């Protein structure tokens with residue numbers, strides 16, 4: 001299977017040429033192996049959040065183009081599902097090599113469109129790359145089961161078969177990692193795929209698709225359609241799409257979960273979060289403060305596993321001052337600046353929303369220990385920057401606690417006992433991640449047993465599991481039952497067929513009773 005080699009550098013060349021040309025490039029769809037410009041009448045500007053420059057324009061794909069993408073995926077399915085698993089794995093083996101080779105270009109695209117620092121963009125790609133590496137061992141992951149002689153001369157075995165056409169709908173905050181959570185697992189299992197990247201930063205998805213095709217993914221196995229709500233609704237409603245992977249906000253996620261389920265599809269929906277870090281007084285002070293800074297302000301707080309809430313237990317509250325001092329020292333700048341610790345937030349609207357939530361905390365009686373709202377970054381005065389912000393004395397009834405802020409804002413609370421801290425966490429509607437900082441094994445074990453979050457960190461601030469485990473959000477952070485990647489990810493993209501066989505002489509007598517094995 002040969003991919004479409006000559007197309008690979010096209011989008012990248014276009015992107016790089018934007019700096020000199022006046023007309024931003026249009027981001028192409030990928031339909032049946034060809035990167036094609038959409039005939040859409042409306043496009044959305046993809047904006048560099050550090051400069052407000054228009055990087056490219058993303059189309060609101062027409063319904064005909066969407067149908068053509070699904071039809072290409074449907075047509076490609078019979079031959080791809082019958083392609084030997086070893087061949088499918090080898091495409092992934094080549095794909096991971098090409099991702100490594102193109103890491104810098106991908107990172108630059110992510111920083112330009114999304115804003116995170118180049119170093120963080122490398123991490124974004126690397127955590128997705130690990131899923132591709134994992135997919136290289138799909139044959140062992142996709143094995144069926146066999147029980148010989150369930151009755152005299154009768155055997156039963158199960159096969160894990162691909163579903164058909166699957167789709168993925170992505171958020172803006174991890175432009176490489178999240179598409180790579182989705183299509184590598186799906187296609188290596190033998191499915192074909194329609195990907196809808198975030199309209200805010202579609203560049204990395206297009207580049208990854210170019211690389212996947214260069215790695216040998218046949219035409220039509222991976223397709224890309226851009227757009228927003230209408231494209232998403234078309235995915236939910238399409239009769240030929242069997243499963244939908246979604247990552248994003250609760251508003252979109254619950255809508256997609258309901259709408260796609262009404263059409264009988266499988267859905268895995270990873271959604272919002274409010275992750276707490278509980279600090280016990282016996283924790284290592286330096287390590288804990290550094291972990292809180294990294295997990296609260298890294299990626300400008302725009303990670304679904306960001307530790308956005310700190311619960312200081314007992315006299316660990318006295319560490320707040322040091323936290324503020326260290327947060328002040330963080331460098332806010334454009335992500336391409338080598339000394340930047342955090343970049344801008346994704347859009348002007350996001351900045352306004354975050355600033356409004358900070359103000360709501362102040363109005364509700366919280367203490368603003370560090371205010372990053374009026375930061376000016378020299379050379380990038382138009383950027384959507386917010387400096388590290390710390391609110392103290394926050395209580396569970398405040399809006400700044402109840403809402404996911406998704407910005408560089410640490411909300412600090414106090415608990416007089418460990419049990420009170422556990423109670424605060426468990427009363428929160430979200431259950432993505434939670435971390436404890438302590439030197440007590442007994443406290444850590446109690447935390448692990450009692451906390452209703454899907455991913456627990458013990459002295460680890462962002463406990464995102466590697467691909468041999470799964471990403472396991474809980475409560476309002478996840479809808480569905482089969483999580484992303486790991487064994488559950490393979491289960492999500494496959495269905496079981498069970499075969500019962502008999503290779504002995506046909507019985508001479510007839511019995512119309514239900515067959516039993518005794």
Ligand code: NAD
Nearest residue numbers: 170171172197198228229232248249252270271272273304
């Ligand atoms: P978003 O929900 O606004 O957008 C996600 C996708 O859904 C986009 O492709 C968008 O086009 C589409 N969409 C948005 N609104 C829609 C609607 N009303 N109808 C149909 N489709 C719609 O999310 P975002 O702002 O891009 O991402 C941030 C959110 O994602 C945060 O809440 C964050 O916690 C969450 N997130 C969760 C995880 C996780 O694994 N749990 C990972 C990353 C991000």
